[in-house]
């Protein structure tokens with residue numbers, strides 16, 4: 101089979117690029133390792149910046165997001181016995197974020213690809229990119245016992261942190277930057293009314309907690325846990341008790357609890373690989389960079405990669421102009437590093453670090469005291485949280 105662009109990974113990055121390129125007459129195949137049900141059972145991002153929402157609309161996938169997603173003009177930070185509000189709308193010059201689950205957004209993208217007759221191969225095994233440094237790259241995979249070869253002009257590695265694309269690039273070509281945090285987030289989803297209309301990020305001496313949501317009847321909560329913890333160690337009762345202990349008393353007293361319908365632990369990591377291109381293969385999204393989830397930047401960083409690649413591909417195919425492809429890595433990384441900085445800052449400000457000395461604790465307190473005493477600091481937080489321009 102011959103196709104213009106072969107996309108490895110059927111997560112939000114790969115599907116969104118596939119759909120956008122299709123609408124421009126550029127044809128793609130998406131190869132996904134797992135079944136659709138498996139991909140849609142993963143509970144991840146919940147907060148989208150408007151740049152992402154705009155791309156979803158451009159991909160003709162924004163209808164349900166606009167109907168069911170919630171616009172949030174601010175969020176709260178509970179710390180040191182007080183609850184302060186970050187006014188995103190005021191301090192970002194009238195912007196906000198959209199609360200809409202990654203699961204729903206991925207479902208919308210799959211449905212759009214189906215409607216357009218797009219090819220998404222699920223359960224593609226042993227996906228392998230070849231000859232990326234030549235002008236005739238190809239991808240092989242196994243499906244239902246057969247080995248299949250796809251010849252293409254370009255390969256997109258959108259297969260997440262554990263995918264094959266980045267690992268197929270010789271190690272001496274890449275530079276990796278990484279920080280592993282000494283804790284993870286234990287998250288649960290429950291069919292309960294959210295604790296508050298807006299998200300609450302809580303810094304507490306027992307550790308960080310986050311009250312988020314997917315809708316007014318579906319809540320998402322997280323607590324910081326040691327890396328060694330496993331999900332089976334945490335009963336629902338133990339989770340709710342721990343969460344309440346980290347929230348302001350009035351919020352904890354009103355918290356509506358219920359059985360968890362999903363429970364998982366995500367380790368926290370910052371990671372960037374440079375460059376994001378190897379010959380005719382381009383990396384996008386979590387395949388090239390990971391942030392700790394505290395600043396809600398991961399999926400939003402993927403969106404800017406997709407935006408740059410989408411425009412670069414249009415320039416290549418419609419104007420024979422390769423400046424966008426040639427400049428992709430540098431342009432994408434400039435924004436990726438700003439998301440890294442912001443996510444590291446939010447994480448450092450709000451979590452309990454086991455090795456902190458008393459001096460570090462004082463600085464953490466002072467960071468928050470400064471933030472809520474300075475309009476300039478709140479403006480900086482807001483412009484990053486709603487998303488820097490693409």
Ligand code: FAD
Pocket residue numbers: 108109110111112113114131132133134139143144145146147148202224227258259260261262263264265285287366384385386387393396397398399400401402
């Ligand atoms: P993925 O979603 O990882 O998709 C990659 C796809 O490739 C997967 O479907 C995978 O099965 C497939 N694949 C893997 N290996 C192969 C292979 N060898 N062959 C073929 N296919 C393969 N981000 C935000 O912006 N806002 C948030 O609020 C937010 N909250 C988060 C909360 C948590 C708890 C976590 C863990 C993450 C959160 N994120 C958030 C980050 C966000 O979920 C990721 O950045 C996002 O999923 C990246 O999308 P992606 O398509 O690049 O990668």
Ligand code: DHB
Pocket residue numbers: 144145146147299312313320393394395396397
């Ligand atoms: C969610 C995750 C985040 O990392 C975040 O900062 C806000 C919300 C969530 O899953 O709802």
